[in-house]
Amino acid sequence: MATISAAPGLLALGWDDGWMAALSELGDPTLWPARVSRVDRGMCTVMTGTADVRVAAERAVEVAVGDWVGVGPRPTADGRARIAAVLPRRHVFRRDSPSKSGGSQIVASNVDTVLICNALDGGLSPRHLERFLALAWQSGATPVVLMTKSDAVPPAVVSEALKAVEGIANGVSVAVVSSTTGEGMVDMAPYLVPGRTVALLGLSGAGKSTLVNMLAGAEILATGAVRRDGTGRHTTTHRELVLLPGGGLLIDTPGMRALSVEGASDGVRQAFGDIEELARGCVYAGCSHADEKGCALAAALADGRLDVGRFESWLRLRARPASEDLDLARTGVAARKRRKAEKFAARRAART
Ligand SMILES: Nc1nc2c(ncn2[C@@H]2O[C@H](COP(=O)(O)OP(=O)(O)O)[C@@H](O)[C@H]2O)c(=O)[nH]1
Ligand SMILES: [Mg+2]
Ligand SMILES: [Zn+2]
Known part of the structure; x- marks a missing residue:
């Protein structure tokens, strides 16, 4: 096991003594560690530090991009290795599941920094940004706001937008960047550290995938022109973890429009x-x-x-204090009781 812990490939993916201990705790020395870079239906791509491997995921195990997993040697019918367990997650960015079944969905796991991407040529409304910030705080990771596409608007628009965002960001760092000119890339350097994971979130068309490609120095991800009505083309349809050549890990995500902060009351308080x-x-x-x-x-x-x-x-x-809910419930019950009593009295009066 000591050899695994020292593998430089794993360290680049963020492997550390804590993960090592979590893997040991599973008590199965045949499991090998890997980090999930992509999740498809019933199938995942994991990074082992030396290769990308397609493995099967059990239906009962919820696997998210960014997860550290223990992969078992027991192959599936088609000879694939199988994810046996997910190591306990550290920081997780969740959203309410868009599906009818409800619950929440993990957007990115084991994230150190959440970069909220906000295009300068028509980005997030202040109210939308507040929700992103609340969910980012709730994740436990450090939020940062990236004002993207600075080349697309005049400097006066940049400074005005910056002022507006700083009034909402409440102390969160705000950086102005352009993937076209390379402006602001130095401001991203503190987050792009070997073994550290950064998730890019925001609306579709904000320039997330373009930024990942720029930083990776290669066209890894598909990007798309924004439609005339301002909506993106949803070029990115899945989440993906990308290892940068200079170290550092990025998680690209599809755009998120509707955001609920339900269950994120700590995040709302911080935001x-x-x-x-x-x-x-x-x-x-x-x-x-x-x-x-x-x-x-x-x-x-x-x-x-x-x-x-x-x-x-x-x-x-903000979440209403529980006592307020209780008061509302009590007045509701009292009102119903009163109406019932009034009806009863009215009927009796009619009979006499
Ligand atoms: N002018 C300008 N356009 C950009 C920049 N970054 C991305 N774009 C364009 O914005 C559109 C959406 O980019 P994309 O990376 O697909 O956005 P995503 O949906 O957030 O991944 C594409 O047409 C990009 O070429 C930038 O820094 N400046
Ligand atoms: Mg994209
Ligand atoms: Zn007051």
């Missing part, structure tokens, strides 16, 4: 940390920030420290 901080200044601990006396948020709204759009967004996205 709106500025408002959470202000709200601690309200005179009443249970301030509903509606129109109570001594509401710090009302004061901040009045003197322009707090943007009303951002405030309303926070009210919408």
Whole structure:
């Protein structure tokens, strides 16, 4: 096993002592480690550090791009190796599953940095960016906002967009880049470190795949022109982990439009940390920030420290305290009881 731990190919993929310990814990010395670079139906591509191998995935095991897995030698009927177990994940970017069956879906696993790609020539709305940031914070990885395609708009548009995004990013780093001119690539260097994993997220057409190709120095991924109506062509249909020649790993993803922050209340709290901080200044601990006396948020709204759009967004996205739900449920029950009693009284009155 010590030889595996020292394999330089595995180290480049992010393998470390922690993963080694997790693999040992499975208690099966015949398993070999690999990192999932692509998931298809019932089949995965894994990187072993020396080769890319197509392996089978058991239906019962949920496998995501970026996962570290233990691959078993017991072959399937067609002679493929099989993923026996997924090592416990570290940071995971999840989204609500778009399928009707509900639940959540892993977009990228074991991610260190989430790059939220936002095209300067028509990108994310502020409200959309807030949701991306909340989900990124929830993942445990470090969010960064990339303003892409800086070559496509005049400098004045760049500085204006930058100001608007910085008002929402709440301390998250924002970089301006262009895959056409190479602008801003130096700002990405801190994230493109050997063994570190970066996930690119954003709308379709934001320039994610183009950026991956540029950094990889090869046309690995298909890219697409954006349609006239501003929507991308969804050229990227699957998620993929790419190992850069200079070290560093990128996960390219298809565009995401609808984003729910359900179940991401910690992420929402972090994304709106500025408002959470202000709200601690309200005179009443249970301030509903509606129109109570001594509401710090009302004061901040009045003197322009707090943007009303951002405030309303926070009210919408934050999880309601459980006690409020309980109160609502109680008033609902009370109202039903009262209506029933009134009906009963009315009927009795009619009889007499
Ligand atoms: N002007 C300009 N166009 C870009 C840049 N990056 C990507 N594009 C174009 O934007 C379109 C969408 O790019 P793509 O990488 O497929 O976006 P993705 O859906 O986020 O992967 C393509 O036509 C690209 O050529 C850039 O830095 N500048
Ligand atoms: Mg793409
Ligand atoms: Zn308040």
